[in-house]
Amino acid sequence: MMFKKVAIAAATVAAGMGALMASPAAMAQEQFVPLLVYRTGQFAPLGIPWADGKQDYLKLINAKGGINGVKIKFEECETAYDTAKGVECYERLKGKDGGASGFDTQSTGITFAVTDKAVGDKIPVVTPGYGLSQSADGKVFEWNFPLLGNYWTAADSIIQDILKKEKGNLKGKKITLVYHDSPYGKEPIPLLQKRAAKDGFELTLLPVTAPGVEQKSTWLQIRQNRPDYVLLWSAGVMTPTAVREAQATGYPREKMYAIWWGGSDHDVKDIGAGAKGYNTVTIHNTAERDKVHEEVKAQVYDKNQGTAKDAKELGQLAHTRGMMISMLQVEAIRTAQEKFGKGKVMSPEQVRWGLENLNLTQARLNELGFGKIIRPFKTSCDNHLGADWARIATWDGAKFTVTSDWYQSDKTLIDPLVKEYADKYAKEKNVKVRTCTP
Numbered sequence: 001m002m003f004k005k006v007a008i009a010a011a012t013v014a015a016g017m018g019a020l021m022a023s024p025a026a027m028a029q030e031q032f033v034p035l036l037v038y039r040t041g042q043f044a045p046l047g048i049p050w051a052d053g054k055q056d057y058l059k060l061i062n063a064k065g066g067i068n069g070v071k072i073k074f075e076e077c078e079t080a081y082d083t084a085k086g087v088e089c090y091e092r093l094k095g096k097d098g099g100a101s102g103f104d105t106q107s108t109g110i111t112f113a114v115t116d117k118a119v120g121d122k123i124p125v126v127t128p129g130y131g132l133s134q135s136a137d138g139k140v141f142e143w144n145f146p147l148l149g150n151y152w153t154a155a156d157s158i159i160q161d162i163l164k165k166e167k168g169n170l171k172g173k174k175i176t177l178v179y180h181d182s183p184y185g186k187e188p189i190p191l192l193q194k195r196a197a198k199d200g201f202e203l204t205l206l207p208v209t210a211p212g213v214e215q216k217s218t219w220l221q222i223r224q225n226r227p228d229y230v231l232l233w234s235a236g237v238m239t240p241t242a243v244r245e246a247q248a249t250g251y252p253r254e255k256m257y258a259i260w261w262g263g264s265d266h267d268v269k270d271i272g273a274g275a276k277g278y279n280t281v282t283i284h285n286t287a288e289r290d291k292v293h294e295e296v297k298a299q300v301y302d303k304n305q306g307t308a309k310d311a312k313e314l315g316q317l318a319h320t321r322g323m324m325i326s327m328l329q330v331e332a333i334r335t336a337q338e339k340f341g342k343g344k345v346m347s348p349e350q351v352r353w354g355l356e357n358l359n360l361t362q363a364r365l366n367e368l369g370f371g372k373i374i375r376p377f378k379t380s381c382d383n384h385l386g387a388d389w390a391r392i393a394t395w396d397g398a399k400f401t402v403t404s405d406w407y408q409s410d411k412t413l414i415d416p417l418v419k420e421y422a423d424k425y426a427k428e429k430n431v432k433v434r435t436c437t438p
Contacts (some may be wrong), residue, residue, distance in 0.1 A: 002352075004400050004430065007435055011320030016356060025320065027271070029069075029070050029071070029343075030070065030071050030072065030073035030097065030345070030379055031066075031067065031070050031071070031072050031101055031342070031345050031346065032072075032073050032074070032075075032096055032097035032098060032099070032100060033058065033073070033074045033100070033101045033102075033292045033326075033329060034074070034075055034077060034089070034094075034100045034102060034103060035051065035054055035074050035075065035077070035104070036074045036076075036077055036079050036086060036091040036103060036104065036105050036106050036107070036110065037051035037054075037057065037076050037078060037079065037106060038051075038078065038079050038080050038081040038106060038107070039051060039052075039055055039078060040078060040080045041079075041080030041081045041082065041211075041236075042058040042210055042236045042237055042238070043081045043211075043235045043236030043237075044236060045236050045237065045239075045240075045264075045265075045266050045267070046218075046235045046236050046239075046261055046264060046266070046318055047081065047106065047236070049264065049266065049308070049316055049318035049319040049322065049402045050106065050312055050318045050319070050321060050322040051076065051106075051275060051305075051307075051322060052306075052307040052308040052319055052322060053318065053319035053320060053321060053322020053323040053324075053325075054104070054322040054323070054324075054325055054326045054328075055074065055307040055325070056296050056306060056308070056314075056319070056322070056323060057292075057296070057302075057322070057323040057326035057327055057330070058072045058074050058296055058326050059296075059298055059300045059305055059306075059307070059328070060292075060296050060431075061326075061330055062300055063299040063300060063303075063305075064174075064231075064299070066127055067330060067333050067337065068337055068341060068342045068343045069343045070333075070337075070344070070345055072350050073097060073309075074121055074252045074304070074331070075093065075096070077092065077093060079106070079107065079110065079198070081106075081107055081109075081136065081236075083107070083109040083110050083112075083231065085109065085115050086105060086107055086109070086110030086113065086114070087113050087114060087117075087143075090103060090105075090110070090117065094121055094123055096260060097294050098345060098346060098347070099123070099347055099348045100123055100347065101124070101148060101329060101332075101333060101346065102123060102124035102125065102126045102145075102329060102332070102351055102352070102355070103123065103124070103125050103126065104126045104127065104128070104325050104329065105125060105127065105131070107130075108127075108130050108131055108132075108182070108183045108184035108187060109182060109183050109184065111125060111127050111130070111131040111132060111144075112183055112412075114133065115135070115141070115144060116131065116184065116429065117142075117356070118143040118144070119143055119431075121144070121348075122143070122245060122348055122349050122352070123143065123348045123352075124143055124144075124145060124332075124348060124351055124352045124355055125143055125144045125145065125330065126147065126325070126329060126332075126355065127143045127144065127145065127146045127147075127150075128138050128145075128147040128148045128149070128321075128328060129149050129150070129151065129154075129260055129261075129283040129321070130146070130147075130151065130261070131144065131146045131151070131183070131344045132144065132419070132425075133146065133150040133151050133152040133153075133187055133190075133191075133418065134152075134417075134418050134420075134425060135150075135163075135384060135422075135423040136150060136384055136385040136418050136422075137382065137384070137418050137419065137422035138356065138380070138381050138382045138383060138434070138436065139381070139382050139395060139422075139434045139435070139436055140298070140422040140423070140425060140426045140431055140433055140434075141354075141384060141422065141425075141429070142434060143352060144384060145326055145355045145356075145379070145384045146384060146385055147379070147384070147385065147386050147389060148260070148283055148284055148318050148324075148328075148374070148377070148385070148386060148387060148388065148389075149283045149284075149385070149387075149388045149389075150186035150187075150193040150385065150388075151184075151188045151191075151233075151259065151426075152187070152188065152190070152391060152414055152417060152418075153257055153260075153301050153385075153388035153390065153408075153409040153414060154257065154260065154281050154283070155188035155191045155192055155195070155231070156186065156191055156195065156394075156407075156409035156413065156414060157281050157388075157390040157392075157407035157408075158231060158257045158281050159175075159192075159195050159199070160407050160410075161166050161257070161279075161312070161392050161407065162175070162229055162257070162280075163199070163364040164404075165422055167220060168201060170199040170201040171199070171200035172200065172201070172202075173191075173200075173201040173202070173203070173204055173228045173229070174201065174202045174204065174225065174226070174227040174228050174229075175202070175204070175227060175228065175229045175231065175396050176199050176204040176205075176206060176222060176225065176227040176229070176230050176231070176270060177189070177197070177203065177204070177206065177230075177231045177233060177389070178205075178206045178208060178215075178218060178222075178230055178232050178233070178234070178242060179205070179206070179208065179232075179233035179234070180183070180207075180208060180210060180212060180232070180233055180234055181207035181208060181209050181210065182210060183329075184235070184404050185208075185233045185234075186234070187233075188233060188259070189232070190417060190421070191413065191414070191417060192231075192361075194413050194417060195413065196347075198413070201228075204225060204227065204300050206221060206222070207236070207267070208238060208242075208370075210232060210238075211236065211237050211238060212236070212237055212239075212241055212242075213237055213238070213241050214295065215238075215241055215242060216245065216246050217314065218245070219242075219246065219248070219249045219251070220249075221247040222246075222247045222249065222251055222253070223250075227295035229255050229257065230251065230253065230255060230256045230257070230401055231247070231258075231259075231261050232256060232257065232258040232259065233258075233259050233262065234258065234259070234262040235261040235262055237264040238262070239258065239267040239268075240267055240268065240270065240271060242256075242262075243256075243267070243268060243271055243274070243275050243278060244271065244274075244345055247271070247274045247275075248276075252277065253275055253276060253277040253395075254275075254277030254278070254279070254394075256277075256278050256279060257280070257281065257381075257392075258278070258279065258280040258281070258284070259280070259281060259282060260282055260283045260398075261282055262280065262322070263278075263280020263281070263282070263393065263400070264280075264316060264317045264318040265315065265316040265317060265318070265399070265400065266316070266318070268316035268395050270301050272398070273332075273397040273398070274399055275395050276395060276396060276397040277394065277395065278391070278394065278395040279392070279393070279394050279395075280317075280393050280395075280400065281390050281392055281393075281394050282317065282391050282395075282402070283321060283324075283390060284324070284373055284374045284389055284390065284394070285372065285373050285374070285390075285391050285402060286320040286321050286324065286373060287317055287391075287393040287400045287401065287402050288402065289371050289372075290363075290369050290370055290371060290372040290373050291369030291371075292323060292327075292367075292369030292370055292373075293314045293315055293320075293369075294369070295369055296314060296323070297311055297314055300420025301314070317393070317400060320373065324370065324373065324374065327370060328358070329365050331354075331358060331360060332351055332354035332355040333346050333351055333354060333367075334354070335353075335354035335355075335357055335358055335359075336351050336353055336354030337351040337354075339353065340346065346408060355379065355384075356379055356380065356381060357379065357380075357386070358377070358378060358379045359378045359379075360374065360377055360378075361377055362375075362376045363406060370423060373390045375387060375406070380436070381434065381436035381437075382436040386396055387408075388408055388409050388414075389406050389407070390407050390408075391404050391405070391406055391407065392404035392405070
């Protein structure tokens with residue numbers, strides 16, 4: 001009799017445990033977000049604060065209870081900005097913990113390599129401010145999301161700022177592009193060639209071999225050719241090398257414009273006053289501080305959980321961009337939950353839907369603490385860019401300050417270019433072009 005009672009009690013406990021284990025509310029639910037980073041290698045000076053920013057924002061979300069209760073699980077994978085290593089990271093992490101929410105590859109070369117894979121794997125590739133510029137066309141690139149701007153929109157904004165300085169006339173002017181000799185560095189060339197034809201300036205292209213520490217011959221050519229402006233498509237060690245060479249050859253730093261990855265505090269802080277006047281285009285307004293910085297300080301760094309060694313990194317351009325990128329991924333997951341179930345872990349395909357249906361209003365951005373950093377934008381089936389607002393920031397010898405109004409790229413140039421290259425990609429890859437209905 002006693003044995004029977006014990007057996008019944010044990011069965012009851014087992015049943016209760018089974019029910020507890022089967023209960024979704026009781027199960028530990030985590031959304032997996034892989035983080036491809038390069039804390040080592042030629043671009044490490046950029047990659048470290050960028051990676052820190054991505055982690056810090058995800059830690060903030062977890063500190064606030066997750067996404068409708070769903071905590072984020074993240075794992076870094078070091079690529080050293082090497083495409084082969086990046087593909088290895090992608091393959092290893094894509095199916096982990098129910099499937100990767102999406103990959104911010106942090107590299108244009110890796111983006112090229114995994115774009116074809118993502119279609120079959122049904123995993124989003126999120127590339128805010130980089131990647132394949134033509135992937136703004138969602139009809140062709142269903143799984144790619146170059147949110148908030150690409151290298152064509154960046155180059156166009158820079159030319160607009162130069163046009164403003166030159167009172168709207170660039171005829172006869174010389175503009176030189178000094179670029180990292182890689183898919184990343186070559187991306188702005190098609191747009192700049194279109195702009196040169198339209199605006200009448202002479203475009204010179206000067207590639208720099210990776211990692212970019214040897215540029216003496218490049219700047220000798222610049223000294224001989226005396227261009228009116230130099231555009232710098234660089235990152236990591238290549239950037240301070242270029243600024244120092246400009247200083248050594250007497251080229252005015254105020255005539256230099258860097259892409260956003262060549263315009264972070266760590267690029268010029270050791271040069272200080274020697275870099276004064278150096279310009280960078282910012283993806284939206286990442287030179288600005290906002291409420292999100294205060295929240296990360298209070299809920300992450302003040303609790304000794306910050307990713308960077310020091311909270312002083314908060315507010316640096318590269319760190320803010322990292323936080324912004326993680327915010328976009330989080331909001332895509334949140335948007336997906338609105339359709340597929342609040343408090344549930346979203347599949348990669350559901351997150352893709354969220355990325356394609358983002359609607360970040362000013363009120364929502366203010367709530368997130370990014371109201372001063374990002375302008376409102378929406379994505380759609382055919383528009384995977386969302387918006388492409390940018391500003392120019394200038395190094396004053398101690399810090400970057402915003403020095404321009406908002407720019408938006410010239411759609412009469414950008415849209416045909418996107419279509420031309422997207423159609424070419426679809427033909428070469430035999431991609432079935434989607435039909436997007438309003």
